Amino acid sequence: MDEQTASTExxxxxxxxxxxxxxxxxxxxxxxxxxxRALNKPGRINVRTERxxxxxxxxxxxxxxxxxxxxxxxxxxxLALLVSDITNPVYFDLVxxxxxxxxxxxxxxxxxxxxESAEIELSTAERLQPAVDGVLLVASRLSDxxxxxxxxxxxxxxxxxxxGEIPAVVPDVTPGIIEALDxxxxxxxxxxxxxxxxxxxxxxxxxxxxxxxxAVGRGLSIVEITAAAPTVDGGASALRRVVxxxxxxxxxxxxxMGLGLMRACRAEGIGVPERLSIIGFDxxxxxxxxxxxxxxxxxxxxxxxxxAMRRLLAEVRDDLDAxxxxxxxxxxxxxxxxGAPTAGSPEA
Amino acid sequence: MDEQTASTExxxxxxxxxxxxxxxxxxxxxxxxxxxRALNKPGRINVRTERxxxxxxxxxxxxxxxxxxxxxxxxxxxLALLVSDITNPVYFDLVxxxxxxxxxxxxxxxxxxxxESAEIELSTAERLQPAVDGVLLVASRLSDxxxxxxxxxxxxxxxxxxxGEIPAVVPDVTPGIIEALDxxxxxxxxxxxxxxxxxxxxxxxxxxxxxxxxAVGRGLSIVEITAAAPTVDGGASALRRVVxxxxxxxxxxxxxMGLGLMRACRAEGIGVPERLSIIGFDxxxxxxxxxxxxxxxxxxxxxxxxxAMRRLLAEVRDDLDAxxxxxxxxxxxxxxxxGAPTAGSPEA
DNA sequence: ACCACCATGGCAACCGATTGACAAATTCGC
DNA sequence: GCGAATTTGTCAATCGGTTGCCATGGTGGT
Numbered sequence: 001m002d003e004q005t006a007s008t009e010x011x012x013x014x015x016x017x018x019x020x021x022x023x024x025x026x027x028x029x030x031x032x033x034x035x036x037r038a039l040n041k042p043g044r045i046n047v048r049t050e051r052x053x054x055x056x057x058x059x060x061x062x063x064x065x066x067x068x069x070x071x072x073x074x075x076x077x078x079l080a081l082l083v084s085d086i087t088n089p090v091y092f093d094l095v096x097x098x099x100x101x102x103x104x105x106x107x108x109x110x111x112x113x114x115x116e117s118a119e120i121e122l123s124t125a126e127r128l129q130p131a132v133d134g135v136l137l138v139a140s141r142l143s144d145x146x147x148x149x150x151x152x153x154x155x156x157x158x159x160x161x162x163x164g165e166i167p168a169v170v171p172d173v174t175p176g177i178i179e180a181l182d183x184x185x186x187x188x189x190x191x192x193x194x195x196x197x198x199x200x201x202x203x204x205x206x207x208x209x210x211x212x213x214x215a216v217g218r219g220l221s222i223v224e225i226t227a228a229a230p231t232v233d234g235g236a237s238a239l240r241r242v243v244x245x246x247x248x249x250x251x252x253x254x255x256x257m258g259l260g261l262m263r264a265c266r267a268e269g270i271g272v273p274e275r276l277s278i279i280g281f282d283x284x285x286x287x288x289x290x291x292x293x294x295x296x297x298x299x300x301x302x303x304x305x306x307x308a309m310r311r312l313l314a315e316v317r318d319d320l321d322a323x324x325x326x327x328x329x330x331x332x333x334x335x336x337x338x339g340a341p342t343a344g345s346p347e348a
Numbered sequence: 349m350d351e352q353t354a355s356t357e358x359x360x361x362x363x364x365x366x367x368x369x370x371x372x373x374x375x376x377x378x379x380x381x382x383x384x385r386a387l388n389k390p391g392r393i394n395v396r397t398e399r400x401x402x403x404x405x406x407x408x409x410x411x412x413x414x415x416x417x418x419x420x421x422x423x424x425x426x427l428a429l430l431v432s433d434i435t436n437p438v439y440f441d442l443v444x445x446x447x448x449x450x451x452x453x454x455x456x457x458x459x460x461x462x463x464e465s466a467e468i469e470l471s472t473a474e475r476l477q478p479a480v481d482g483v484l485l486v487a488s489r490l491s492d493x494x495x496x497x498x499x500x501x502x503x504x505x506x507x508x509x510x511x512g513e514i515p516a517v518v519p520d521v522t523p524g525i526i527e528a529l530d531x532x533x534x535x536x537x538x539x540x541x542x543x544x545x546x547x548x549x550x551x552x553x554x555x556x557x558x559x560x561x562x563a564v565g566r567g568l569s570i571v572e573i574t575a576a577a578p579t580v581d582g583g584a585s586a587l588r589r590v591v592x593x594x595x596x597x598x599x600x601x602x603x604x605m606g607l608g609l610m611r612a613c614r615a616e617g618i619g620v621p622e623r624l625s626i627i628g629f630d631x632x633x634x635x636x637x638x639x640x641x642x643x644x645x646x647x648x649x650x651x652x653x654x655x656a657m658r659r660l661l662a663e664v665r666d667d668l669d670a671x672x673x674x675x676x677x678x679x680x681x682x683x684x685x686x687g688a689p690t691a692g693s694p695e696a
Numbered sequence: 697a698c699c700a701c702c703a704t705g706g707c708a709a710c711c712g713a714t715t716g717a718c719a720a721a722t723t724c725g726c
Numbered sequence: 727g728c729g730a731a732t733t734t735g736t737c738a739a740t741c742g743g744t745t746g747c748c749a750t751g752g753t754g755g756t
Contacts, residue, residue: 031706066479067418068742071711087440111459131414259637289607291639379736416712419741
């Protein structure tokens with residue numbers, strides 16, 4: 001006794017089934033294959049016939065069924081973008097740049113987050129892979145092996161991480177860091193702290209390494225300070241350790257932590273930049289809205305998103321050129337959260 | 349004779365074609381249809397056979413091909429989410445809530461932005477529709493007719509907008525607004541401004557209407573002030589008009605504009621909240637990081653995203669219940685950008 | 697006139713999975 | 727022990743497009 005029969009009677013209502021190439025074929029009196037060619041292989045079919053077919057398609061409101069097309073061709077026309085945390089403003093511009101390139105090339109972007117969990121990241125990537133032509137992993141937390149395996153199945157590109165020979169797009173952190181260090185040195189700072197990001201983050205390593213290298217070269221002392229999480233709260237709760245370390249300036253793994261640190265300073269009555277100079281990383285939305293506005297090292301996020309997506313498209317198309325990647329330098333953005341240390345000359 | 353070891357010869361290299369149910373069938377000595385049933389219809393197949401098949405699938409690293417499945421069934425297992433602007437932090441939590449529900453039900457979320465253009469929104473929606481089971485339109489800028497048409501093709505749900513009988517999830521703006529107005533009245537404000545959002549925004553209308561209704565009922569005077577854009581810059585550039593209007597407090601269409609207004613005040617030396625009280629809308633990321641921190645009317649964005657996605661899933665499944673939607677009240681969040689007007693009692 | 701050649705359109709075999717109909721094998725009732 | 731009921735698994739059609747190959751007819755060169 002199943003009432004299943006009257007499926008579309010009530011409720012959701014009456015949706016007209018979408019038109020197919022067979023409908024167009026019937027309407028114009030040609031075969032389906034002719035319709036298919038008229039629509040995709042310009043020139044292959046007589047212009048007048050093609051016109052008729054296009055008109056018929058138009059009048060029927062025809063939209064190609066991407067699934068049906070994907071089956072024989074193997075191309076889905078969609079690309080996946082995986083980030084660790086959507087609510088992290090760092091990815092805004094990156095996502096946006098990627099989206100721009102994707103839609104400019106008539107690709108659909110599927111987007112997912114891994115909630116900072118390597119496990120979720122892996123299962124999500126695996127779930128997505130069969131449905132897309134390629135995957136863009138942003139700041140992946142996976143192990144090198146896992147990434148290699150994923151990359152063996154479908155085209156894969158990394159952003160803000162490097163693994164073996166797998167195509168990757170990463171900014172050059174050095175320029176911004178050099179500027180920042182020079183700036184701090186010139187202000188009179190001698191001892192600098194780095195409020196570190198997640199262990200598993202490749203970018204965290206890259207930043208620390210560049211920082212270390214260049215600080216030492218300039219005769220500045222530098223210490224790594226650990227934090228609970230690369231978030232506002234993580235930055236805030238690290239203040240005690242920062243103070244205890246005795247540094248006069250801190251560079252944080254990202255702006256979120258810088259902002260958190262600043263907030264904690266305010267709560268504790270520690271003047272920024274009088275008693276502590278703070279420099280963030282990334283230049284996310286909002287870092288120029290605080291008081292004082294956050295000095296930071298900007299990553300060219302939109303450009304990274306675009307470049308990574310272009311690289312992925314090349315990979316999908318199996319283009320063998322794609323070498324002319326322009327460099328993506330970071331840039332020091334001077335705002336208000338840095339100043340001379342208290343031991344130096346007093347404010348004018 | 350397994351030369352498989354040489355995984356990455358050159359270039360993109362040699363990707364092994366993914367396993368199909370036919371591979372499993374061959375390996376286990378049954379037919380493809382048996383494999384299909386073993387994997388999807390628990391109980392339909394002998395348990396021992398099913399076991400063998402599942403093991404074989406596992407060992408081959410089998411992943412179902414969503415395209416191939418979608419063809420006969422008509423179900424793609426993916427849902428589309430369309431927002432006007434990804435870089436608008438307002439959508440963060442909403443997107444996240446939606447994503448959570450989608451992945452909890454094993455659905456893939458496709459995500460796109462319309463860059464505040466109705467035209468792009470329409471074409472994107474049309475492009476996405478054939479590839480998904482349903483569409484979630486957030487704060488759509490389309491006309492009612494266009495939305496009706498889209499909704500005639502596939503299941504569609506609206507968030508932050510209402511059109512006819514189309515399923516929609518919108519917060520109840522009134523509670524937060526009442527609290528905000530009471531708060532301002534109590535501080536001594538008599539004349540309030542509303543810095544308006546986009547003409548085409550349904551939510552802008554809804555907020556203004558509720559504001560107007562309740563302000564009048566409280567004996568407060570209220571004026572609508574237009575702004576160029578619902579952004580930080582739009583808010584900043586509206587400061588002159590705000591000042592000219594003579595109001596002592598402003599409620600802005602969203603936090604972005606509130607933040608912009610605050611920034612402009614700072615640049616002009618206008619004290620907040622001493623000379624102007626500012627209340628935003630939404631409680632986006634960053635609104636508690638400024639100085640002063642922005643008082644705002646919070647929308648339950650994550651809950652909206654979740655509810656909307658649940659509604660969409662019900663729609664897709666053709667569930668006929670789905671009436672028990674809990675209300676989604678806004679909430680007043682008191683921070684530091686509001687205070688007594690200068691004409692009132694001086695600060696203690 | 698003869699033939700090569702090109703433009704045009706149709707036929708049919710896929711792509712990978714689903715599912716109704718049915719055959720073979722097994723179990724059960726009496 | 728015989729037919730009936732129930733499992734268990736196979737066949738073949740189908741979803742909507744794509745594409746290699748072939749058939750047809752017209753054109754032009756010599």
